[in-house]
Amino acid sequence: MSSSVKPFIVVGNWKMYKTSEEAVNFVENLIPYAETASSQVYLAVPFTCMDPVAVMCKGTKIIPGAQNMNDRDDGPFTGEISGKMLQSVGAQFVILGHSERRQIFQESNEFINRKIKKAIELNIRPILCIGETASERDKTQTTQVLTSQIKHGLNALKGDQIAELILAYEPIWAIGAKQAASPEVVQKIHFFCRNYIADQYGITVSEKISILYGGSVTQENAKLLMEQNDVDGFLVGSASLNVESFGKIINNSKGSPSKN
Numbered sequence: 243m244s245s246s247v248k249p250f251i252v253v254g255n256w257k258m259y260k261t262s263e264e265a266v267n268f269v270e271n272l273i274p275y276a277e278t279a280s281s282q283v284y285l286a287v288p289f290t291c292m293d294p295v296a297v298m299c300k301g302t303k304i305i306p307g308a309q310n311m312n313d314r315d316d317g318p319f320t321g322e323i324s325g326k327m328l329q330s331v332g333a334q335f336v337i338l339g340h341s342e343r344r345q346i347f348q349e350s351n352e353f354i355n356r357k358i359k360k361a362i363e364l365n366i367r368p369i370l371c372i373g374e375t376a377s378e379r380d381k382t383q384t385t386q387v388l389t390s391q392i393k394h395g396l397n398a399l400k401g402d403q404i405a406e407l408i409l410a411y412e413p414i415w416a417i418g419a420k421q422a423a424s425p426e427v428v429q430k431i432h433f434f435c436r437n438y439i440a441d442q443y444g445i446t447v448s449e450k451i452s453i454l455y456g457g458s459v460t461q462e463n464a465k466l467l468m469e470q471n472d473v474d475g476f477l478v479g480s481a482s483l484n485v486e487s488f489g490k491i492i493n494n495s496k497g498s499p500s501k502n
């Protein structure tokens with residue numbers, strides 16, 4: 243199943259790094275790289291710099307977004323941020339169900355599903371993260387874990403809504419590790435996910451949905467990973483914190499000549 247007609251999407255996930263001032267500085271330096279980029283460039287920034295980053299991204303090729311949101315519009319939820327608030331400061335996409343949210347903050351598939359529905363309602367493009375732990379992988383439970391996360395995460399969504407969202411496969415054992423999953427493993431799992439989506443929601447949805455890989459993507463391993471047929475983009479953590487390494491990844495996309 244070819245997915246080559248879709249734009250290759252590279253999302254930078256800054257996690258809990260960068261002050262507002264550092265963020266502004268970074269975006270200023272990233273703009274020239276984004277101008278020549280062969281990928282669509284998404285930047286998931288901390289809430290505290292959403293506003294200035296979104297203002298700076300206007301008229302550039304960088305799409306600004308957030309790393310999480312609550313599923314309610316407002317209410318007595320100390321410390322939470324709603325999609326409505328993010329929308330008002332220019333977030334165009336949001337990462338949901340990242341493994342750090344699932345594991346450290348005990349987010350359930352049901353909560354993530356409610357957030358996805360809210361994001362769609364607000365016209366904020368959701369990126370649903372899925373992935374297995376090392377011990378689940380070792381017990382050969384990977385496909386079982388992934389299908390459960392997809393099934394519950396996408397519960398009660400319509401096919402056309404699913405086609406528009408982004409799925410990010412992030413094996414937890416490869417996040418922040420020295421080594422990414424091998425291109426063969428990534429292709430095998432992405433192919434499995436696309437087939438599962440085809441079975442559940444139809445071929446058209448499975449062809450339209452973008453499936454990204456995340457977990458220790460670097461400028462060195464990006465090329466081989468992006469050559470895999472079912473890899474439609476990357477979710478990049480550590481390597482997105484440095485403008486040169488992120489700039490190289492976004493300029494080295496599928497079907498385009500390498501810029502370095």
Ligand code: PGA
Binds near residue numbers: 479481
């Ligand atoms: P990493 O993080 O690239 O630093 O492994 C990826 C992620 O957690 O999204």
